[in-house]
Amino acid sequence: MQNLLYVLILILAFPVGYLLAWLARDELVTWKKWYILLAVVSVIAAIPVAFLQSLSLIKLPVILTLFFIAIISLMAVWKSHDKKWTKGYEIKEKFR
Numbered sequence: 001m002q003n004l005l006y007v008l009i010l011i012l013a014f015p016v017g018y019l020l021a022w023l024a025r026d027e028l029v030t031w032k033k034w035y036i037l038l039a040v041v042s043v044i045a046a047i048p049v050a051f052l053q054s055l056s057l058i059k060l061p062v063i064l065t066l067f068f069i070a071i072i073s074l075m076a077v078w079k080s081h082d083k084k085w086t087k088g089y090e091i092k093e094k095f096r
Contacts, residue, residue: 006064013068017075025087028080035080039073042066 021028028035046066049059079085 006060009064010067010071013071014075016068017072018079020072021076021079021085024076025085028076028086032077032080035073035076039070039077042070042073046070 024031043066046063049055049062049066052059055062
């Protein structure tokens with residue numbers, strides 16, 4: 001039953017990432033490299049945490065949190081490629 005809760009939490013990361021991408025539509029294109037960096041760092045940080053024996057009580061919540069952050073960041077990166085989704089991107093391109 002507890003594993004089902006963990007899967008549900010990770011599934012909820014997709015609508016939260018979608019909501020974050022909608023709320024930050026004007027920031028998606030300019031912050032795309034930071035969203036990618038955040039996702040990569042989260043996944044890389046989850047790997048050593050998975051193998052540390054000293055964090056046995058908090059290991060799973062930390063890994064879930066890092067993957068939750070990675071999913072949210074990747075949703076923002078995914079939506080930053082959609083020109084209709086990003087707000088004001090055409091205006092910023094004209095001034096460059």
